Amino acid sequence: MLTLERPAKIDTSGPDLRPHAVVIGSGFGGLAAAVRLGAKGYRVTVLEKLDAPGGRAYVHHRDGFTFDAGPTIITAPFLFEDLWALCGRKMSDDIDLRSVDPFYRLVFDDGEVITCHADPELMEQEIARVSPSDIPGYRRFMTRSREICAVGFEQMGHVPFLTLKSMIDAAPQLLKLGGHRSVYGLVSSFVKNEKLRVALSFHPLFVGGNPFDTTAVYCMISYFERNWGVHFPMGGTGALVNGLVGLIEGQGNSVRYGAVVSQILVENGVAKGVALADGETMAADIVVSNADAAFTYRNLVQASARKRWTDRKLENVRYSMSLFVWYFGTSRKYEAVDHHTILLGPRYKGLLDDIFQSKPLAQDMSLYLHRPTATDPSLAPEGCDAFYVLSPVPHLDAPIDWARVAEPYRKAIEARLSETLLPGLSDNLATSFVTTPQDFQDRLSSVKGAAFSLAPTLMQSAWFRPVNRS
Numbered sequence: 001m002l003t004l005e006r007p008a009k010i011d012t013s014g015p016d017l018r019p020h021a022v023v024i025g026s027g028f029g030g031l032a033a034a035v036r037l038g039a040k041g042y043r044v045t046v047l048e049k050l051d052a053p054g055g056r057a058y059v060h061h062r063d064g065f066t067f068d069a070g071p072t073i074i075t076a077p078f079l080f081e082d083l084w085a086l087c088g089r090k091m092s093d094d095i096d097l098r099s100v101d102p103f104y105r106l107v108f109d110d111g112e113v114i115t116c117h118a119d120p121e122l123m124e125q126e127i128a129r130v131s132p133s134d135i136p137g138y139r140r141f142m143t144r145s146r147e148i149c150a151v152g153f154e155q156m157g158h159v160p161f162l163t164l165k166s167m168i169d170a171a172p173q174l175l176k177l178g179g180h181r182s183v184y185g186l187v188s189s190f191v192k193n194e195k196l197r198v199a200l201s202f203h204p205l206f207v208g209g210n211p212f213d214t215t216a217v218y219c220m221i222s223y224f225e226r227n228w229g230v231h232f233p234m235g236g237t238g239a240l241v242n243g244l245v246g247l248i249e250g251q252g253n254s255v256r257y258g259a260v261v262s263q264i265l266v267e268n269g270v271a272k273g274v275a276l277a278d279g280e281t282m283a284a285d286i287v288v289s290n291a292d293a294a295f296t297y298r299n300l301v302q303a304s305a306r307k308r309w310t311d312r313k314l315e316n317v318r319y320s321m322s323l324f325v326w327y328f329g330t331s332r333k334y335e336a337v338d339h340h341t342i343l344l345g346p347r348y349k350g351l352l353d354d355i356f357q358s359k360p361l362a363q364d365m366s367l368y369l370h371r372p373t374a375t376d377p378s379l380a381p382e383g384c385d386a387f388y389v390l391s392p393v394p395h396l397d398a399p400i401d402w403a404r405v406a407e408p409y410r411k412a413i414e415a416r417l418s419e420t421l422l423p424g425l426s427d428n429l430a431t432s433f434v435t436t437p438q439d440f441q442d443r444l445s446s447v448k449g450a451a452f453s454l455a456p457t458l459m460q461s462a463w464f465r466p467v468n469r470s
C-alpha cells in the first residue's frame with residue numbers, strides 16, 4: 001500500500017533516472033496508483049487498452065450528449081483530495097464537486113416514495129412518516145453504521161491484508177459489530193417496516209453484492225453518506241478522470257491508449273515488466289495491474305507463477321452480478337426527476353435470488369435512473385436531458401443470449417420508465433445505446449462479465465480476496 005508523501009521533484013534537465021512503474025489499466029484504481037507511484041518518485045507508464053481513460057468510468061459522447069458510463073455517486077471525496085494533495089495541488093482548483101440533495105428517491109412498486117435526505121432531521125422525519133415505531137431502531141442502526149465505519153474504514157480501510165494474520169487480528173472487532181451477518185439481516189434487526197429495510201439495505205448493490213449475503217460491514221455506506229454526503233462533479237464523473245490524468249502528466253508521466261497488455265513478465269517469482277499484444281515488451285521495476293483481478297491472474301500471469309489464484313480457484317469463487325445499462329438522451333426535459341432515483345419492482349429478495357443465482361432473465365426489474373442534467377445541464381444540448389438507467393442482471397453464467405435479448409429488454413425498460421417516471425419517453429428519444437454483460441466481458445475484460453469482479457461476501461473479503469501485492 002502506498003502512503004501519502006510529499007510530491008517528488010521532477011528533474012527534466014537530463015535522462016529520466018527514476019525507477020519505472022507500469023500500471024495496466026486507467027480505471028480510477030489505476031489512475032490513483034499512478035499518482036501515488038509518481039509521488040513516490042517513479043516514472044510511470046499507464047497502459048490502457050481502450051481509446052480513452054476511465055475504465056468503468058469511461059465517458060461516451062453521442063449526438064451532443066455526455067454520458068458517464070459508470071460511477072455517478074461520489075461518497076468519499078477526501079480520497080480524491082488526497083491524490084491532488086500528493087501533487088502539491090488542491091482538487092477544488094480543477095474539480096467543481098457539488099453536493100446532491102436529496103441523495104436519492106426510492107419509488108416502490110405500489111407508488112410509495114421514500115426520499116433519502118442529506119439533512120439528518122429531514123431523514124428522521126421521513127422515517128417517522130413511513131413507520132413512526134421504527135425511529136428508535138433507525139437511530140440505533142445509524143449508530144451501528146458509524147461504529148462499523150470507525151473500525152471497517154477508519155481503522156482498517158488502509159490495511160492491505162497481505163497476511164491471514166492481519167485478517168484474523170481484525171476479525172473479532174468486526175464480528176462484534178455484526179460483520180458475520182448480512183446487510184439485510186443487520187438492518188432487519190433494527191427496523192421492522194419492510195420498505196425501510198429495503199431503503200437501508202440496498203447499498204451493497206453499489207459494489208456488486210446481494211444485500212442478503214454481503215457482509216454487514218457494508219452497512220458503513222449509510223454512515224459514509226450521512227457524514228460526507230453524496231457528490232457529483234460538474235462536467236460529470238469524467239471530469240475527475242481527466243483531472244487525474246492531468247495530475248499524472250504533471251508528474252512527468254504518461255497514459256498510453258490502445259495499449260493491450262497480454263502478459264506480465266515474471267522472473268524468479270518477481271514481475272519484471274509486461275508484454276503487449278502488438279509484440280512490444282516493456283521492462284519495469286514494479287507492475288501494478290488495475291485490470292479485473294480474476295482476469296489478471298487467469299490471463300496475464302503464466303500458470304507456473306501462480307500459487308494461490310489457480311484457474312480452478314478462480315472458477316469456483318463467487319462473482320458479482322452484472323448490469324444492463326441503457327444510455328439515452330431526450331429531446332425534452334423531465335424536471336420532476338431527481339439526479340438519482342431507484343425504481344423498485346414488485347420483488348426484492350426473489351429478484352435478487354434470480355440475479356445472484358444466475359437464473360434466466362426475470363420479467364420484473366428494479367432500476368436505478370441517473371439524470372445528471374438535474375445537477376449539470378451542460379451534459380446535454382439545451383432543452384434536453386441525459387440519462388442512464390441500469391438494471392442489475394445475472395453475470396454470464398446465466399442462460400441469457402444478450403445479442404438476442406438486449407433490444408427487447410431495453411424496450412421493456414423503456415415501457416416501464418414511460419409508465420412511471422418518464423411519460424412520453426418513446427416519442428422524445430434523441431439518442432440511445434446499451435451496455436450488456438457481454439460488453440463487460442469483451443470491452444472491460446471482466447471475467448463472466450461481472451460488473452464488480454468478485455462478490456463482496458465475508459469469505460471473499462480482505463485477505464480472502466486477491467490482495468494488492470503478489
Ligand SMILES: Cc1cc2nc3c(=O)[nH]c(=O)nc-3n(C[C@H](O)[C@H](O)[C@H](O)COP(=O)(O)OP(=O)(O)OC[C@H]3O[C@@H](n4cnc5c(N)ncnc54)[C@H](O)[C@@H]3O)c2cc1C
Pocket residue numbers: 024025026027028029030031047048049050053054055056057069070071072073074075206259260261262290291292323325390443444445451
Ligand atoms: C454502471 C456502474 C455504475 C457504478 N456506480 C458507482 C457509483 O455511483 N459510485 C461508485 O463509487 N462506484 C460505482 N461503480 C463502481 C466503480 O465504477 C468501480 O468500482 C470503479 O470504477 C472500478 O475502477 P477500477 O480502476 O478498479 O477498474 P476499471 O474501471 O474496470 O479499470 C480497469 C481498466 O483496465 C483496462 N484493462 C483491462 N485489461 C487490460 C489489458 N490487458 N491491457 C490494458 N488495459 C487493460 C480496462 O480497459 C479498464 O480501463 C459503478 C460501476 C458501474 C459499472
